[in-house]
Amino acid sequence: MKAKVYVTLKKGVLDPQGKAVMGALKTMSFDEVRDVRIGKFMELEIDGASIEKEEARIREMCERLLANTVIENYRIEIE
Amino acid sequence: MKFGIVVFPGSNCDHDCYHAIKHVFKKDAGYIWHKDTSLKGYDCVILPGGFSYGDYLRTGAIASASPVMNEVVGFAKKGGLVLGICNGFQILTEAGLLPGALMRNRGLKFICKHVPVRVDNNSTPFTVKYGKNEVVDIPIAHADGNYFADAETIKRLEDSERVAFRYSTPEGEATDDYNPNGALLNIAGITNEKGNVLGMMPHPERASEPELGSIGGRGVFESIISALS
Structure with a gap:
């Protein structure tokens, strides 16, 4: 099965990269952009039969390595 | 007394630490490969600066998921002294x-320069040789040094005096102008609850000899040596 993991900065955590990208978009006259937040997208190929079991495993992967829960949130999608 | 310096793929201040300990402070030092699973014989473990795994x-x-880190966690839990410098702090x-x-860093740039650093807590095994609120010159060299923690954690750190180092003016004022990276409350280094683990962004090993422009970092090594003696 394939899992998609989205890692995003928590609300309130400063994202200087997002700010810089927003500045560039404004310079390019995309004035409607109010905010940009940059995150990570990961695709995992998983050997496993049970979606429930693998979801719990991927959650553990996120907690222990894929995300830093001090500053980041994560979301998992399994296909 | 023996210092162990952990070498990860991408560490690049391991030799600087070795040089400072072995040749400047004349103490025994050895390298520990990140796949090693024993810290036997070491009294202080240093996680050096660099770009482990290319960041x-x-x-x-x-x-942090390297095999040796299980041992480092166990070593720290038993009260062993662990010093993380820059990438080591991370x-x-x-x-x-x-x-x-x-x-x-809030300015997005890699910053490599000497900065004034204030010693906020001089009663840790890493800082006893400094004066309280002494300001020393230690270089920083990082792109990710912007310390963040939730409000509750920050309060806990402040209440228990776990902020060992803070970026400040040369006169010792922790102002925003002298905060190079946006770290909350100008935090440059903190200890764990027991005080036997210190993480700091400035590089004391690069400020241990007059030839390098500053000896502001000597106190860290002298303090550890005194704590282990």
């Missing part, structure tokens, strides 16, 4: 030995 995923994240937060996280 992939997050700085220090992949190194690894310590990722490994859960220190709270918070080191984020991208």
Whole structure:
């Protein structure tokens, strides 16, 4: 099965990269952009039969390595 | 007394630390490969600066899952002295030995320069040789040194005097102008609850000899040596 993991900065955590990208978009006259937040997208190929079991495993992967829960949130999608 | 310097793929201040300990402070030192699973014979473990695993995923994240880190966590839990410098500090937060996280500098740039650093707590095994609130000159060299932790953690750190070092003016005022990276409350270095683990962004090993422009970092090594003596 394939899992998609989205890692995003928590609300309130400063994202200087997002700010810089927003500045560039404004310079390019995309004035409607109010905010940009940059995150990570990961695709995992998983050997496993049970979606429930693998979801719990991927959650553990996120907690222990894929995300830093001090500053980041994560979301998992399994296909 | 023997210092162990952990070498991860991408560490690049390991030799600087070795040089400072072996040739400047004349103490025994050895390298510990990140795949080693024993810290036997070492009295202090140093996680040096560098770019372990190319800073992939997050700085220090992949190194924190290295085999040797299980041993480092066990060593710290037993009261062993662990010093993380720069990337080493990032690894310590990722490994859960220190709270918070080191984020991208607020100005997005890699900053490499000498900065004034104030010693806020001089009663740790890493700082006893400094005066309280003494300001020393120690260089920083990082792109991700912007210390962040939630309000509760920051309060806990402040209440228990776990902020060992803070960026400040040369006169010792922790102002925003002298905060190079956006770190909360100008935090440059913190200890764990027991005080036997210190993480700091400035590089004391690069400020241990007059030839290098500053001896402001000597106190860190002298303090450890005195604590182990």
